[in-house]
Amino acid sequence: MKLTLGLLLSLTAFFASPAYAASSKVALDNVELDLSDKASLQRGAKIFMNYCLSCHSASYMRYNRMGKDLGLSDKQVKESLMFASDKVGDTMTVAMRPEDAKKWFGVVPPDLSVISRARGTDWLYTYLRSYYLDTDKPLGTNNLVFTDVGMPHVLWQEQGYLRKDSDNQLHALTGDQEMAFEYSMMIRDLVNFMAYIGEPSKIERLALGKWVLLYLVLFFFVAYPLKKAFWEDVH
Numbered sequence: 001m002k003l004t005l006g007l008l009l010s011l012t013a014f015f016a017s018p019a020y021a022a023s024s025k026v027a028l029d030n031v032e033l034d035l036s037d038k039a040s041l042q043r044g045a046k047i048f049m050n051y052c053l054s055c056h057s058a059s060y061m062r063y064n065r066m067g068k069d070l071g072l073s074d075k076q077v078k079e080s081l082m083f084a085s086d087k088v089g090d091t092m093t094v095a096m097r098p099e100d101a102k103k104w105f106g107v108v109p110p111d112l113s114v115i116s117r118a119r120g121t122d123w124l125y126t127y128l129r130s131y132y133l134d135t136d137k138p139l140g141t142n143n144l145v146f147t148d149v150g151m152p153h154v155l156w157q158e159q160g161y162l163r164k165d166s167d168n169q170l171h172a173l174t175g176d177q178e179m180a181f182e183y184s185m186m187i188r189d190l191v192n193f194m195a196y197i198g199e200p201s202k203i204e205r206l207a208l209g210k211w212v213l214l215y216l217v218l219f220f221f222v223a224y225p226l227k228k229a230f231w232e233d234v235h
């Protein structure tokens, strides 16, 4: 008994100690996504096309498939989400050559098709909101959940700049509460879209699920009177 208590105390002391806190990972912010929210997915698609596709590809995804899933016509996709040179049947490739990317960023930006499954959506949501100014770095910024990241803070105009205090907390240098809130909503839409491209058939499954439930409910109203009719004679 004494031993267990001692162990418990030392464990508590260990986890409460600053040394442990320093080595522990950054807590991720939880994001509630909604794949049935087409407006959110459309906003996310727009941000993705404008800010991410210049460096990253999403080569498992075709524009027209995306349009269909998001409730947009080919014409709408072409006019508002695509660069003129692509065809709607194309996959989302990137114009930048890998050699150039390596030269500029030291590393080739990875394809983002399944990044939501590889990293998890909470990680993405936190990552894109965790850039802070760091003058020691070549890009002038660093990231709380991806130390020394080779990607610049491409959305700084939307978020403003953050600084990090000695407790690893981020604070806004520019921008106010409202801007921070708007930025989080924007990142939620973007992560929602990345969750969608990571598993496009999930939308169909969710939609199908509703019909299956409806079918079961309707079927009950057929089956129940039938059952009653069958058993009437037996009683």
Ligand code: HEC
Pocket (backbone or CB within 6 Å): 047, 048, 051, 052, 053, 054, 055, 056, 105, 107, 108, 109, 110, 112, 115, 119, 124, 127, 148, 149, 150, 151, 152, 154, 155, 190
């Ligand atoms: C200017 C080029 C550039 C743009 C634009 C860009 N990225 Fe990146 N991104 C990179 C590079 C380079 C890396 C690799 C960083 C590393 O490994 O250090 C990267 C890495 C990432 C990673 C981490 C991948 C991993 O797990 O290793 C994610 C997630 C990501 N980018 C998402 C985005 C999103 C979302 C956007 C659009 C808002 C975007 N990127 C725009 C260059 C870019």
